[in-house]
Amino acid sequence: MNDKLEQLTHKIETVCSLVESLRKENSELKEANERYRTELESLKKEHEELQLKNADQSEAVRSRLSTVLNRLDELESMAS
Numbered sequence: 001m002n003d004k005l006e007q008l009t010h011k012i013e014t015v016c017s018l019v020e021s022l023r024k025e026n027s028e029l030k031e032a033n034e035r036y037r038t039e040l041e042s043l044k045k046e047h048e049e050l051q052l053k054n055a056d057q058s059e060a061v062r063s064r065l066s067t068v069l070n071r072l073d074e075l076e077s078m079a080s
Helices: 002-079
Strands: none
C-alpha cells in the first residue's frame, strides 16, 4: 500500500510540475502574441501609408507625363 501511495504521490508531483511548466509557457506565449499583434498593427499601418504615398507619386507621374505628351502634341501641330 505504501508503494502505491508513493507512486501516486510521484505522479501527482509530476503532473503538478507539468501544469506549472505549461502555465509559464502559456504566459510567455500570450506575451509574445501581444507583441506580435502590436507589431502587425504597426506594419499594417506602415503598409497603408506606403500604398497611399505610392498612389500619390503615381498620380503625380501620370499628371506630368500627360502634360509632357500634350506639349509634344502641341509642338507637332505647330511643326506641321
